[in-house]
Amino acid sequence: MSKSKAFAVIIPAAALVGWLGYTFWQAYQPQPERMQGQIEAQQYNISSKVAGRIEEVMVRKGDQIQRGDLIFTLLSPELDAKLEQAKAGQQAAGAMAEQAEKGARSQEIEAAKDTWRKAKAAAELRGKTYQRVDNLYQEGVVAEQKRDEAYAQWQAARYTERAAYQMYEMAREGARVETKRAAAEKARMAAGAVAEVEAYAADTQIESWHNGEVAEILLHAGELAPQGFPVVSVVDMNDAWAVFHVREDKLKDYRTGAQFEARIPALGDQKYAFAVSHVAVMGDFATWRTTDPAQGFDMRTFEVEARPVKPIDGLRVGMSVLVE
Template sequence: MSKYKSFAAIIPAAALVGWLGYTFWQAYQPQPERLQGQIEAQQYNISSKVPGRVDQVLVKKGESVERGQLIFTLLSPEIDAKLEQARAGQEAAGAMAEQAEKGARSQEIAAAYDQWQKAKAASSLMEKTYKRVDNLYRDGVLAEQKRDEAYTQWQAARYTERAAFQMAEMAKEGARVETKRAAVEQARMAAGAVAEVEAYAADTRVESWHRGEVSQILLRSGELAPQGFPVVSIVDMDDAWAVFNVREDRLKAYREGQTFQAVIPALSEDSHEFMVSHVSVMGDFATWRATDTAKGFDMRTFEVEARPVQPIEGLRVGMSILVEQE
């Protein structure tokens, strides 16, 4: 009986010793390190190329938007006025080009022809007058000065006739090729000015270039929006990634293309698979650890980005992500 009592006393003592031994062994085992990062996602700011007053913001915070969806509109009377000016200039340039192409009107050609006939008659008269004065000069009736004056008036009338004839020919032929081409180019330039202002006017209706979720609305209806100032910001959670600062002695486990398991406490205790997509080419010299006497050098950190292998439902920007390192 005493033998059984001795065994009964030894068994609890042995169990206690074994438990204490295992506890001490566990205490001296190297503990896994926990690496903590956070979730980030691609963010886009939606703004306008032109300044104006916000007319309507057509989305709400937290709303999902698609590419090409109208986000907000602007009021800009200045652009409307410039568009009217540009269109008027285009009409004027087009009329000038049409006039250059068609040439002078029939009435203008007839008027130029009549001016030539008038100058021609005057020249004929001055020729006859000079001949009469020249005969009188030869007969000794008039002085040489009178003959010279008549000759000069005749020559002037001849030049006037030639000028009138050239003007009539110009009216008949129409504008020169260079003039027509210049008028056409002026019309094209005016059309380009209209297209430019129309592009600015179209930019008062701003659409999203990306799909995502509205994260911020920075300006409301009635507020002035400067050129390029973001009115709405969206976040694309389909383009999300995790960011870690990894100590350099652990960096070999996070090369591009490598995968690892991580836990997102805000979602569940289940692990998710991530793949390293980028490792910073420069170390962060602001975050470091003092010299490790065992290793003999200061520890720098490098930023590592990793993307989920499979989409994770409920993922949000700023969530913590944990990785157990052996």
């Protein structure tokens, strides 16, 4: 056999042996691990602190809203009625406080003064009558009983005069300081009740407290909205993060502040930088993983949150995030 024929046999055989060796070597090399997570974002539920019927929803799913934008309005006739009641109570309390402050009217003061004068005149008359009866008693004309009766009537007339005078003085002085203060506090309490109902009434015009995108509309015009029930859900993609479930033995690479690169298949093959912002152990259910008996312990699973280092255009909630 010539040398050329020998080389023609040896070279393919050597190439085959080399390829088989490389294949076996590759097969026993550790394969890169892939960890998959998903994108989540801050979500806000917009609701009302009063119950009512939805009058109108001003937004649609996908709308971009800003803080202060009107989201929906409520119809609540009950609140309107309560507001009228509160305002009427406020006016009544204010009138009572004003009356206490001003005191009695001039006509009431004059009436009390005339009553006192009448009682005074009656007392003077009773006094003179007693003097006449007493003189007759001294002369022996009338019995002692008649004199005693005249004296009692005179004393009663004096007490009536004194009571009438005190009523007149009370009318002149007006209400006591404590009464005025109580009336003023009742007026202030009524004003607080009006302010409370007005605050509830203002909450029938619901505005957004956050910027974001409308993700869900749970109730529509004509439907009843219970107190605190979410009507519109808003998601803020500027406050988004990726969530991964990491085994305990891999956790050393994902400490708070650590950065890594990940790919988002929905956005192409480009890699994006993420920084770990939060690490927390998951619940005990189904998070334990048995290790080799030689290691002597079971590994737990931790939830790792990582936020994009820079804003990512087109990012949506639920997109997969791959880390190798």
